[in-house]
Amino acid sequence: MIDPRRQRELNRLLAHLGIDSSHKINWQILDLSLVHPSYSTTTNNDVLEFVGDSVLRLATSMWLHENYSDRKVGELAALRSHLVSDRVIAEIAAVYDLDRLLVMSNAARNDATAVRSRLAAGLEAVLAALYLSTNDFSLIRSWLDPHLEQAAQKLMSEPALGNYKVALQELTQARWKLLPQYQTLDPQDAEDDGAGNKTGTDGQELFTVEVWVADRCWGKGQGKSIKAAQQAAAAVALQALQARG
CATH class of the missing domain: 3.30.160.20 (Double Stranded RNA Binding Domain)
Structure with a gap:
C-alpha cells in the first residue's frame, strides 16, 4: 500500500505528464522508479533504470524513423546518441520537477554534482514503469515526443x-x-x-x-x-x- 501523500505526488506527476490517472498504472512500480539507490541498497530504481534505458532508446528510434526517415543511418545514430544522453534526459526530467519526487539520502540530495545523473536515471526508471504498466508506449509517446522534437531541432541548428x-x-x-x-x-x-x-x-x-x-x-x-x-x-x-x- 502506497502512503496517501505519496499517492497524491504520483498523481500530480502523471497529471504533469498529461496522463490520466484512470489509465492502467502499476503504482508500486511507479513508486519504486523514484527511489534512489542511496535510500536503499535493495529496494531502489536501479533495475528499472536498466529497463528504461532500452525503452528510451526504442521510443527515440521510433520517433526518428517516423520523422527523419530520409536521413542517413549515421546521422540518425548521431541524433539518437544526443537525444538519449544524460544531459538531454535530465533537462526533460527537470521540466517535471522529478528531483523533488526522488526519495534519496540527505547526502545524495546535497550532492549538487550528481543532479544530472540522478535525474536522467530517474526519468529512465519512470519510463520503464510506464512501459511495464501497459507493455506498450501508450503512456509515453504523447509527452516524450515533443521533447525529442525540441532537442532535435536545437541540435540540428548546431554545426555537424x-x-x-x-x-x-x-x-x-x-x-x-x-x-x-x-x-x-x-x-x-x-x-x-x-x-x-x-x-x-x-x-x-x-x-x-x-x-x-x-x-x-x-x-x-x-x-x-x-x-x-x-x-x-x-x-x-x-x-x-x-x-x-
Whole structure:
C-alpha cells in the first residue's frame, strides 16, 4: 500500500505528464522508479533504470524513423546518441520537477554534482514503469515526443550535429587544406579550472587538450575523457575561426 501523500505526488506527476490517472498504472512500480539507490541498497530504481534505458532508446528510434526517415543511418545514430544522453534526459526530467519526487539520502540530495545523473536515471526508471504498466508506449509517446522534437531541432541548428571536431575539420580543410592537430597536455602543464584545481566538480581528473591549425593553437578544452576534451577544444577553435572570417 502506497502512503496517501505519496499517492497524491504520483498523481500530480502523471497529471504533469498529461496522463490520466484512470489509465492502467502499476503504482508500486511507479513508486519504486523514484527511489534512489542511496535510500536503499535493495529496494531502489536501479533495475528499472536498466529497463528504461532500452525503452528510451526504442521510443527515440521510433520517433526518428517516423520523422527523419530520409536521413542517413549515421546521422540518425548521431541524433539518437544526443537525444538519449544524460544531459538531454535530465533537462526533460527537470521540466517535471522529478528531483523533488526522488526519495534519496540527505547526502545524495546535497550532492549538487550528481543532479544530472540522478535525474536522467530517474526519468529512465519512470519510463520503464510506464512501459511495464501497459507493455506498450501508450503512456509515453504523447509527452516524450515533443521533447525529442525540441532537442532535435536545437541540435540540428548546431554545426555537424554538435560534433565540433567534424565541423572544425570541414572548415580547416576548406580554408587551408589542413587537418586540425590535437595535443593532450601533461597534467603538470594543464591550466587549472579557475578554482585552483585540475579536477571536475565530482573530483574526477580532467583531461586538457589543445587544437592546432597552421602552427597556431586555436582552442583549448577540458573534459572527463580525451574525446570530450577534444570536442571542447574544437568548439572553441571553431568559434574563433568563424569570428576571424
